[in-house]
Amino acid sequence: MRVGMTMPVMEPDLDAATLRTWATIVDEGPFSSLCWGERIAFDNPESLTLLGALAAWTDRVRLVTTVIVPQLHDPVMCAKALATGDLISGGRLTVGFGVGGRHEDYQAVGADPKTQTMRDMAERIAIMRRVWAGERITDSVLPVGPPPVQPGGPRLLVGTIGPKTVRSAAAWADGLAGTTLDLDVGKQNELFDVARQAWAQAGKPAPHLATSFWFALGPAEAAREQVRTHLRRYMNWIPAEYVDAMAPTTGWSGDEEQLAAVLREFAAVGTDEVHLIPTSTDVDQLRRVAEVVHDFT
Template sequence: MRIGIGLPNTTPGPNPAVLLDWARKAEDGPFSTLGVLDRLVYDSVEPFTALAAAAGATTRIGLATMIAIGPLRGSAMLAKQATSVNGLSGGRLTLGLAVGARKDDYVQAGVEHRRRGAILDDQLAHLRAEHPELPVLVGGGSGQALSRMARYADGYAHGGGPPRAFASAAAKARAAWAEFDRPGEPLLWGQAYFGLGDPDTGSAYLRDYYAFTGPFADTIAAGNLTSARAVKDLVRGYAAEGCQELILLPTLSDPSEVDRLADALGSL
């Protein structure tokens, strides 16, 4: 299993200088990929912009959206952004797409929320027809999302949780893949949050970021990996369940978090 690290593009106080510093540290560290999140109505850096900046500051490390909310962008613009980042980075992009969880993002983007699934399907049909070189992952837990993944994508981007939740989702993804008679197996990517330097601030960020989910925000915050031991346990658990790439997403903007995570993984 490869291990990637998130760029802090949605954590409090992001600025380009921090992102670039972070990206360089990650490039020098034991990480396979830099991942970004996507939220419109939240203080954050737009994911393709963040990845474009990271592409310029690095040469080796993979780049991934985990995930981008496809329907917030027009199909042609989404493809343009993705292929631009892919081109700028010399083919390092993995495009994770899903419908997202927030209605207010759709309201702000002027996109009909109830059409989100149909729009994402259209975007995927376009991407796969026109840009087959671009690796695509699809996320989401519903039967519809899993069908979408099996039909259009190269693999599945899981939304986070303990290893057993990943295992259950992975079995569903493989079942959908088999039902669509796709050759081989789907790629399986996972993600989890970490915050090692200042766990309380990190968990408070998660409660704020996920406040729209109601009490579930507490559950997400409870899953924040706040010690080297918790990181190691989760990494082992995901590896055992067949995860191929695990992206550890930051809850703090401090670039020292990259070193802390590298240390935690180094003692694995």
């Protein structure tokens, strides 16, 4: 099983130096991928712009969007931006797509919340694939470029936690970029089984099975408080008392040995990759997790 690291893009007071430091450390290894998510009505960096920076700042690590919401973008421009990121990174891009969970993000860009469906997402992805294939989708002299380095475009993952969504994504996705709130490994494996069956029924190779969870490394009380503080900020569309109620059992907190034990549990059920999500910009925690991952892999 491989282990990726998510950029701390949902943390406050970010600057270019912090982002570049994280990208550089992750690229040094032993992480398999460098991930980041998308929100609009929030103060995180814009995802496609950040893709260009991360592609330039790194040389080795796989770049994974977890996730981009196609309905918030013009599909042709999104395809062009992602192909550009694939070009700059030398073909290291994997794209996670999802429908998103916040109407305010749709409203912020003038997108119709009624398009927050798997069907609408699949339609936009089909347009992107046509662009990456070099088709002229309008009466233009040349097709929209640049062509991606990876033939046919980047590998595509579906960001979801629901079996119905997983089944519908088998038609276009190469795997999952899921998430687990409570680290229930058995429940996660049930979703993996849905994917395994759906991909087999579609006559496709076995899906890439990835999941993610928030983490905080350190003494028990302080680490759990770090997770709670992050959730309070990130889940700002949920009443604070609800977030506080779920915070004790959401994400993971603990020491290095406990993190390694959790990773072994996910590996045991056939997880291909875990994407860790930081709840702090603390570089020391990043380096300590890197040591755990080095020993684990």
